[in-house]
Amino acid sequence: MEKFTHIDASTVEEAVSALGAGKAVIAGGTDLLGVLKTEIHPAYPEAIVNIKTIPNMGYIEEEGGVLKIGALATLSEIAESSLVKDKYAALAQAADAVGSPLLRNMGTIGGNLCQEVRCWYYRARKNYFNCMRKNPAGICYALIGDNRYHSIFGAVGGCIAASPSDTAPALVALNASVVTNKRTIAIEDFCTVDVAKTTVLADDEIVTEVQVPEPKSGTKQAFLKFRTRKTIDFAISSVATAITVEGGTVADARIVLGAVAPVPYRATDAEDALKGKAITESVAEEAGTAAVKGATPYTYNTYLVPLTKGLVKRAILA
């Protein structure tokens, strides 16, 4: 790694005032240090602001029917919290599905939401492909190259990198909000539609808390993730569901796909296919088909369509 200035922040205000263009935030560090070691960006950050030194930002508590998770809570803590496991099962399962146990011990919920995409052209060492995410005049190499792990639901500004987060789809299914030092944003609006960034965060903005409203009673949740090696890989396709059943039929459903679109993808057609019906295998099958109705796969990722369809069906029946 090249040299940089390292600043330990003791408060959110201090962290934010040290931030700006060309500065980076470090919490768990598992994404940032990988980025710095492989030198995937044309420029190195001048300074790294450590927010792990901010006290009391790793809480997991429930207050007035809202689960509040501090940005520094680790994925292990979330996956093992009995509160999260009991009422917010999709989030606990998603946190438990991230990387390996050691990564979960280090990685935080804030970092899992803000991590950079895993596109192998974007991540190539020493910025070998100066792609459009880093260079406005660049192209998307995945579009013409090997796109087997890329979006099947279109591009953002021409880039077809998929959203890598596991907790993000679960949080969208649970209708969560992200609190920053400036504002509270619905998680669906937090994941960006801008090609160069993965979140809407400004240069001097950090995530401080994630809020999840308590799901209605009778809400069945699930998170399923498909990956090559169960122990460590990023998702190839994932699905998070929160389905509220009242009187034997589905009153409300949120079905969200991860890793197959540039942002967590809300499969509203699948939700509509479920509403008002009792969950049976054929209804789940229909919802699965509806979930991938709008898919526009590229040369090497057509397999993701039946895979995701099957995953949705399984998650609904789970």
Added chain:
Amino acid sequence: MSEEEKREKDGKISRREFLKDAGFIVGGAAIGSTALLAACGPKEEVITKTVTVEVPGPTKTVEVPEKLTKLTVNGETHELKVEANWTLNFVLREKLKLTGTKIWCEEGACGACTVLMNGVPIFSCMTLATECEERNIETIEGLSDGVTLHPIQQAFIENFGLQCGYCTPGIILVTKALLSENPNPTEKDVREALAGNICKCGDYKQIIASVLAAAAK
């Protein structure tokens, strides 16, 4: 990093490196005079670098003290100069010469660099050493007293839980963390706990047997 070592070996600093080290030039600011003065001082002294940090509004200059970092490794406190970009793994292996902690993938995938931080297994290759102050770090060297092996180490020997041994320090530390939380793990618990540690020899069957044997001790 190798540059740093070479410099230490030669015992001299070239003009180019001196200038490079003397000031972090941020946002086109000039090299602070305190930095120049400080860089001339004795090596181990606490020095202060002048850094101009660009923040919204008027440009302001902040003094960033470059202090000695206190690292507690296996109960022993070491005080040493740590540069911001040094990983914990680099400091353990190259500065403290605790080479029991290995390094391989350098990207948090293989688990060879596992150490315990406050009892929790983490990747030392993905941890900045400067962020490890006031943490209790435990490496494989801390397990045995040099005469008697730790029961987990003994169990690995008795059950052939290793072939080449490169992944073993990490696996033994994860085992230690697992057993201190769950003294009677099932095979599934063991498999899950060790999911982040890769054994290239493929000795997983014997590794799991060793962990279960260690738990039974």
